[in-house]
Amino acid sequence: MPQKVSAATRERLLAAAERLLLTERYEDVSVRRVCAAAGANAAAVHYHFGSKEALVVALLEDRLGALWADRLAAVTSEPRPIPEIVDAILEPFTELAADPVGRLHLRLLAQCVLGRQVGLDLWQQQWFRLDSWSGLLPHVTERDSRRRWMLAFDLIIMRFGTDAADGRPITGHAVASLRDFVVAGLTAKETHE
Template sequence: MNCASIIVVSASTSTTTTSTRTALLAAAESLFLADGYDQVSVRAICAAAQANPAAVHYHFGSKDQLTVALLEERLAPLWADPLDRFDPACHRVADLVNTVVAPFVTIQGDPRGRLHLQLLSRFALSHPRAGWTQPWFRLERWSTLLVELVPGLSTEDARRRWSLAFALILAGFGGEHPLSAPSVDALSQFVVAGLGTPARTGPQTQS
């Protein structure tokens, strides 16, 4: 086999791999949104994608990691640009919370988007150790920003605050019905208050 043949075979293999991965994501998305994450098996995903029964494990490693890839691919672009431009030196905690909440408000107005939010909410809350790969799906990036916005706040406390904040946000937007504007305002204000509370400077006692 000459070099040209090797290049053609490699390109064909790469295209097939990409096509199978895309088909698996699309099949999983449709099944998850129709039947719910827990009711869908790996075998069903592979069958719907017309792929080998081992395809999910080959391309993603597990059903959980396929779900991570699906949610990151569908939702990460909605937050990435505004968050990448966020400058703690020029903004407040309220600005950061608004940046986080605004896409949720937009998504929940679309029936399919609302289903994505329900999947995100239920998966993230039930899989606290999911292997997220995109930076804005990981607490480290958020903790760094909050430490810069709240003087004296430790990284560990910032992580705890964000864990609680995201649990509340996901629970609110992951319901069956869209949140009303007053509910969104109340949720945002509550999250801002929790994230922005001044750091404790005195000795802390354990309960």
């Protein structure tokens, strides 16, 4: 029974954090408010997640991870052309941008990633970790690959997270231009170490 109660409390905390974070700025949502909104003990976030940052990471991974998991597993299971990998990344962003709740998740993702509100070390799921991507660019060093992927994801998250959250439509032309730019950056010849 305690395990069921613990899982239920964890889910209530995620749902409360989601309600608050989707309508308010990250900085304005406190752990105390999340616990109160979930009807949980004031220490529940720290018990279940360790910190506000880890709670937000768990929320984003829970809500967005499934959108990428199958697509990205398919394109990373064996060597694939970079444009195919980029398409698998962009497709869920486009779907989220077309959905009102999805746009709010994109805004939260942008606040956390671009604002460096949460550390890179907190992400647990494979597709949220840079080391999962670094081996996909065999023509460059691992260090350069990580740097390129970080820039690519920053650009993608910035474009989708800010435009979609502001209610600006992301047109097919804009997505195509973003795709071309990201592919060019990922496939460019390495010029330095």
